[in-house]
Amino acid sequence: MANSNHRAGSTTERFSQVGFIIAAIGSSVGLGNLWKFPYITGENGGAAFFLLFIVCLILVGLPVLLAELAIGRSGRASAASSFVRLGGGPVWRGAGLLQVLTPFLILSFYIIVVGWTLHYSILAFSGQLFANDDFGSTFTAFSSSYWPLIWQAVSMVLVGWVIAKGVSAGIEKFNKILIPAMAVLLVLLMIRSLTLPGASEGVSFFLQPDFSELSPESALIALGHAFFSLSLGMGILMTYGAYVDKRQSLGTATVAIGAGDLIYALIAGLIIFPTTFSFGIAPDEGASLVFIALPAAFSAMPLGWLFGGLFFVLLAIAAITSAVSILEVPVAFAKEQWGWSRTRSVWTVAVICFLFGVPLGLSNGLVPGLMIGGRNLFDWIDFITSNILLPLIGVLIAIFAGYRWKNVAEASGLRSSWFRLWLFSLRYIAPILMLFVLLYTSGVLRL
Template structure:
């Protein structure tokens, strides 16, 4: 086979348009964590004061790394593993880059499970069945301990695979061009509903009133971590998407647009969650319990609650599926690049593998007791911990070291003017690696402040 047959990009005209690329990248960064994690950590660490700190961290760690990944991808025109070598790096970086293929694959195995939950809850909310029993915690437990989540998991991976199978411009771009504007409309509708609820003002104040006394070294580490994770860094997505970007596209402008999109989504998510929880006296607790147990109680009590609840879970499903699509594209791109497989064959085989490898995570909510408690965590939680807290920061470190110290073509690939290039290179070489290492120490529990 020729090299063009092995490469998912070279020899083909399947590229993102400028707007399609930015929407797809925003779709990858806008995930479930922004909706249930960001509002909570913001409120817990000083509200608007933390939000400002998060913006600073986004500038220090998020944007420089985001640009670095896009530049490597566009220069290498390969998969997340091979782009390092094709951009001019040694084979060592190709092997290290494999981590950025393995991580998104493993994340996808449990991410589609939660995506399935959101689809199930959207159907249950619109039909009204969700509100027929006020024991929402019991409902969630009964659902996750049964076999229906596996059916919804299969539905989620089918949708994801169908989109990725259609290619870049005909699949991923079209999907995001429909879903991201739809998500924006849903965000605005739900925000208006939330801020006009009785007693919503207290939630808005909690979210937007700065309390600088709550800022601490630990809050800084939390903000750093979220700035890193919220942009989907260290998991090969932006490396892979960068390979499909036209050479005329300004990567600097795209980086700012993607960062702004992520920030706006997180901000509006806060204006949905906090007013709603304040209005109904719900603790804005982190994690799935807020979304699948606490918020249904709020929707059941508000006028047209089944409708607004349905919209909320559709919003979550969109966030989950746009992220799932970008996660699947990483191993698919690698399979096409490494083994010369066609896109459809790669999608089918990897999707089946995702489903099979994901079964232990699906079974770890009670179906198989041995998987439910494995040293204090379920199989699902362990997989989440290892991928998110170890593999992703390590992936980020590999990128900063490569760009900062080994990549001779960084200036040309980034496409920045001389002054901005020097600033960016300084950030990638000296600031970002230290901050990513701090994130790694903090998320693994080694560093506690």
């Protein structure tokens, strides 16, 4: 039975001011900027696309990010209830529920990739990854076995264990350890990449723009990635906002989170592109870049087993910190909706999400017949969440904060001039551009 008197607003769980920013950065610096960002940048001309990504981050990403935080802190509820508590009607309740369903679906396939990164970390450090130079066959053999399911379970248990410890003792403490560790690994790998023979060509590709390489399609891809890389539309920042102290400056936090995401993307590019150019790997290899192309590069460099191992540990840390934030969204909803304890909420949601993800993992190779319309189940859930649900929720957030919410000025904490700019973006820039992204990624708009 639902307990209508139990609300996230009554919780005593809170982030410290520094802990909140670190946890929020941890939610955004996931696999997107180490896996997806390099290959979409490679496919769209390099430096010019990176600059376009920065513009999109500022024009759309940061305004929507601030809106999510403000709604979460003012609502002091789960992502499902915050809209309603701030004056939204039944339609907004549905929008809130989408923000619980979406991260649940994302985690069901994201946790599979977390398992891949853990597995490859061990393979690289043990030297097994480099024992056979046919890295495509290595990945195919792995994905066609039962090992991905085992690693999927291990990953879910690890993430659930962190969440079960609570906001300050679990999420915050975990991120305070792993985010600095990630920063150290990023710098070490960047130095190694920049000192490789021929690395300067990769740096030039990434940092010297050629705007002739851009297209209208590139703009929409950059916009979509700016939104995705900040973990917007997943209910994460709205949920985290409910744990933020009233004294926290949301404007400052927004800038800090955006800067963290941008620096992470910059360093990731300075790792990937010098490495790929040094070893003659095409920078537009696609999703296979990380698990097939880069191992080939590491195998050819001195101490490749060490740097390859560190790279996959970095990937694993990035994946786990994001998975922790994703799981917290449906857990907060379960606590609020049914009045469950944190422990019960965590393990109930984790088990259901794992079971839902089993056929997704199997569809990657072990049971290749799990195909619908040319996509396997894993790809379908990825497509629906990333290309339809996330941009749709982004549009709804901008509309709610820009038009529906009466106390938006006070909640934002912005000075009048900054507030007017922010509100203008929420009303006239962010929803229109995100609508274009939605129409493009869903296949309705063709360029």
